[in-house]
Amino acid sequence: MSILPTLKKSLLAGLTALAVTATASAQDSFKVGFVYVSPIGDAGWTYQHDLARKHLEETFEGLETVYVENVPEGADAQRVIRQLASGGSDLIFTTSFGYMNPTLQVARQFPKVVFEHATGYKRADNVGTYMPRLYEGRYLAGMTAGLMTETNKLGFVGAFPIPEVIRAVNAFTRGARAVNPDVEVSVVWINAWYDPSKARAAAETLMDQGADVLTHHSDSHAVVQAAAERGKYAIAYHSDMAKYGKDYQLTAVVHKWDDYYEQVVREVMDGTWKSGNVWGGIDHGMVDLAPFGKAVPEEVREQVMAAREQIISGELHPFAGPVVDQSGTERVAEGETMSDEDMLKMDYYVEGITSRLPRS
């Protein structure tokens, strides 16, 4: 348990890379490449993609996968993607926003290879994009928190106030207030995707101010761990973090790529794949809740799971009118539903959030 396993892994990875180059001409099996922005680790964004990669290997006989982890966004990414494409990959998933331009550039040189880029907005004939409707999971998480809180104060640790995260905060708040109108949500932005120490300090601040259920939109398990240590509830993000949150993790909003990746592989194999953008929610299996923790009583589970079914069937939309913002202005009228376009550029807090949205 020291350097050795890692060394062995790196050696193996090196050998695999060599093998990839060696068999470039042999096109007998279907090969799928993955580019990851961070180390796989044991929780988080990349970890979830890697679970789906393993799922593909198990599902399709003879399917080969290759992955490269910890690839910085930028020039390095282009080199890695090109290597995968020239190494015989038939389909390549580039799983971070910053791979957008590198993916497009390589795709131009390899028209026969299919590229799927996560969270981007630029497409080409052989480049499709996909992103998760995270807010659906956040709404259900909010319901769980709203039903479990005793102080009626919830805490949200956010990374950066960009529309994606603001949407998450709003959906969480609307979910909580749908089941408990007295709930208030406080938000602390740490201005970093990844700084466990800051995330923890923000979590401590929220708990000091009375929040008894916390959730986060940042990497690492620092918030879940901090809550569990003080006997407060937490809802994790990205991955199931029950092993850090123990019985205090109520649930987690997780990304699941298994179904979507399987579907894309089938389409590419059949030749039916077409470039497009998929913004998939719970119905696509891209977002879901992790199993409930022990602390969550049966009635709460049933109520949340019922709402989950309603979201899948389209009966319930987290941003169905009336949507009222923090200042009392009605953003969506009763009977209407917010358009995807409006959701994508959301830049205001809904009512029920005590913090102010930073304006630049």
Place this chain on the structure above:
Amino acid sequence: MEIFGFSIVHWLAATLVMGTPLVLAATGEVVVEKAGVLNLGVEGMMLMGAVTGVIVFLGIDSRVVGFVAAAGAGVAMSMLFAVLTQTFRANQVASGLALTIFGVGLSAFVGRPYEGAGIPSLPKVQIPFLSDLPIIGPVLFRQDPMVYVSLGLGLAVVWFMYRTRAGLVVRAVGESPESAHAMGYSVIGIRYAAIAFGGAMAGLGGAYMSLVEPHLWVENLVAGRGWIALALVVFASWRPGRVLLGAYLFGGITRLGYDLQALGAPIPTPLLASLPYLATIVVLVILSRDSVRLRLNRPAGLAKPFFAQA
């Protein structure tokens, strides 16, 4: 003590915790720079200390040994720098940067099997009577032991530097290595010792993050605090006492920013996020506004290689 839901006690208590890694790393670096050496490798040494602390702690289940090993890792890293810059007189800026880059990479590599490993929290001390005092009880007497150790080390350096003969010699080596050499002191030897002390303190600072707060190991856990420690030394005009003040100020204002956000203060978060930097710079610059004294405080021999002349 609460004002509009803002608890001053919670804030002050958290201030000491948030300042601690900076206190350790910056106090170490101020000694290094007082001896006339600029080591920009603090970030790398902190990361190696953090990961070593975790590996040792998980191996033998002792935090004390974990901290000692972390200090040892910091010393080992700093010796690479010392050999390059003191024995071979390589450029200190380049060597320090290289040390940081090396530490960032190596800590990520050896730390990979330990990512996300469970490290239990370190209980706060409970001192009979003192811990139960209102306000100052929770702020001063209900902290984890390392908060006291780091404060003690910080104060010890203040005392050492200005109240002992050895401290005077260290300062002499930084101000005028030729004079110190002429007096018969080994300039290179004393600089080696100062660099080792800086490495040990940076290692402890890193281990404070991995073993105490937030007590977890992930790649690049230190996230830039080594650079903040370096900046603190400059803005504190190389005075160890002001370094202490600056470190706690930085920690306190960071936490204050979160409190204000959670309370819904209408202040933009980018401004709140830059407030610790602004406040620390403003306070320390006002303290050291006297330009003559500032020049006196800056070690005259800083970052200059020493060539012994017979």
